[in-house]
Amino acid sequence: MRVSIAAAGQSESTMFTVIASGRQAGSRASVIQTYRVCLQQLSALFKRLGASGANILAVTPAGSGDPTPPAAAPSAPVASAAAADVPPAKPAASTPKKKPHGKVPVNTYKPKNPFVGKVTENYSLLKDGAIGRVQHITFDLSAGNPQLEYVEGQSIGIIPDGVDAKGKPHKLRLYSIASTRHGDNYQDDTVSLCVRQLEYKNEAGEQIYGVCSTFLCDLEPGSDVKITGPVGKEMLLPEDEDANIIMLATGTGIAPMRTYIRRMFEPREREANGYTFRGKAWLFMGAPKTANLLYDEDFLHYEKTFPDNFRYTKAISREQQNTKGGRMYIQDRVLEHADEIFGMIENPKTHVYMCGLRGMEPGIDEAMTAAAAAKGLDWSKLRPQLKKADRWHVETY
Ligand SMILES: Cc1cc2nc3c(=O)[nH]c(=O)nc-3n(C[C@H](O)[C@H](O)[C@H](O)COP(=O)(O)OP(=O)(O)OC[C@H]3O[C@@H](n4cnc5c(N)ncnc54)[C@H](O)[C@@H]3O)c2cc1C
Numbered sequence: 001m002r003v004s005i006a007a008a009g010q011s012e013s014t015m016f017t018v019i020a021s022g023r024q025a026g027s028r029a030s031v032i033q034t035y036r037v038c039l040q041q042l043s044a045l046f047k048r049l050g051a052s053g054a055n056i057l058a059v060t061p062a063g064s065g066d067p068t069p070p071a072a073a074p075s076a077p078v079a080s081a082a083a084a085d086v087p088p089a090k091p092a093a094s095t096p097k098k099k100p101h102g103k104v105p106v107n108t109y110k111p112k113n114p115f116v117g118k119v120t121e122n123y124s125l126l127k128d129g130a131i132g133r134v135q136h137i138t139f140d141l142s143a144g145n146p147q148l149e150y151v152e153g154q155s156i157g158i159i160p161d162g163v164d165a166k167g168k169p170h171k172l173r174l175y176s177i178a179s180t181r182h183g184d185n186y187q188d189d190t191v192s193l194c195v196r197q198l199e200y201k202n203e204a205g206e207q208i209y210g211v212c213s214t215f216l217c218d219l220e221p222g223s224d225v226k227i228t229g230p231v232g233k234e235m236l237l238p239e240d241e242d243a244n245i246i247m248l249a250t251g252t253g254i255a256p257m258r259t260y261i262r263r264m265f266e267p268r269e270r271e272a273n274g275y276t277f278r279g280k281a282w283l284f285m286g287a288p289k290t291a292n293l294l295y296d297e298d299f300l301h302y303e304k305t306f307p308d309n310f311r312y313t314k315a316i317s318r319e320q321q322n323t324k325g326g327r328m329y330i331q332d333r334v335l336e337h338a339d340e341i342f343g344m345i346e347n348p349k350t351h352v353y354m355c356g357l358r359g360m361e362p363g364i365d366e367a368m369t370a371a372a373a374a375k376g377l378d379w380s381k382l383r384p385q386l387k388k389a390d391r392w393h394v395e396t397y
Pocket of ligand 1: 194196212214396
């Protein structure tokens with residue numbers, strides 16, 4: 001059977017028109033049958049048609065003009081809708097449409113007039129033997145007028161004290177918010193960050209520490225800090241409580257994921273937010289060592305408590321090996337679970353979130369390309385479609 005899947009990646013919506021030919025049961029006449037299915041149903045339809053020996057003549061995105069079947073239908077066994085046993089196509093209206101996040105607060109505090117918040121706590125997230133330094137830092141927002149409000153998936157700006165090499169005040173740096181809108185204390189008046197101290201050696205071999213990340217990691221409780229924002233709408237969670245959420249995080253890219261997961265599974269947070277998550281959430285977390293895993297105990301606990309709704313898969317590069325005997329990176333885990341991931345992505349309720357260092361993007365893209373190809377899909381075409389449908393969310397830095 002020849003199957004053209006080129007159109008799958010070109011679709012603007014998730015609905016497809018599939019034309020197949022085959023013989024009716026008990027008849028020698030070949031018939032042409034048209035199916036309208038959503039992306040989620042496409043691979044099931046292909047399987048059924050394949051099993052029945054039908055020829056797939058065309059696959060086109062609905063709304064792009066009906067495909068024209070060839071004049072002479074090839075002879076092949078039956079491919080009727082009933083024989084194919086395909087669930088009825090859902091009306092297009094049932095697939096989620098891109099919806100502007102209208103009520104999301106943005107830029108309540110700007111760099112010229114930042115809010116000054118007090119540090120309430122600042123503690124290490126790393127275990128003995130970890131590489132580097134990563135801190136969980138919380139700021140009191142209660143003195144704000146107006147109060148700096150935010151939602152899960154947004155970032156805030158931090159203006160470090162002091163001046164740059166030219167004697168000018170430092171510019172702000174952005175940090176993904178690591179607490180839900182209710183804060184770690186559920187009082188709606190704090191914001192937390194997860195900050196890695198930037199350190200590297202320059203060309204002369206000198207050890208360099210990042211300005212703002214060092215400023216933040218060194219803060220003592222009670223210190224005043226200039227905060228701007230909030231900003232960002234790229235990483236917002238869908239409101240749909242039945243959505244599925246695939247999360248790909250490395251290092252401090254876990255910050256937005258922690259907010260989603262707490263919103264979904266932390267009992268006091270659930271009481272505060274009234275959000276009853278019923279979908280499937282799957283976190284892929286990459287770290288160099290076990291000691292570098294961030295919020296690991298919390299995620300293990302949620303996985304144990306909500307086994308039907310939360311799955312946690314780790315890639316620990318310096319301790320685990322991939323199938324080729326190399327270091328285990330997050331993209332290796334994506335490849336390992338390609339079938340399930342794409343099974344989920346075919347569902348229009350599934351969103352994918354990626355956050356962490358920019359360097360993670362090519363590896364993930366490569367893994368998604370291979371995983372998509374295994375399902376007969378073209379990732380370079382599918383990804384922009386997911387993005388357009390507001391289901392592919394990336395924040396890397
Ligand atoms: C939307 C967004 C969200 C973010 N969220 C987080 C977060 O949750 N947690 C977090 O820790 N960070 C986060 N960041 C990164 C953060 O904004 C800062 O960029 C980071 O903390 C470094 O700032 P710094 O002032 O410490 O470094 P700087 O003093 O500004 O130094 C950074 C500069 O150092 C140079 N440099 C860096 N690495 C090297 C290297 N290996 N070799 C040579 N030169 C190098 C580059 O020129 C770079 O511009 C986020 C960034 C964005 C855009």
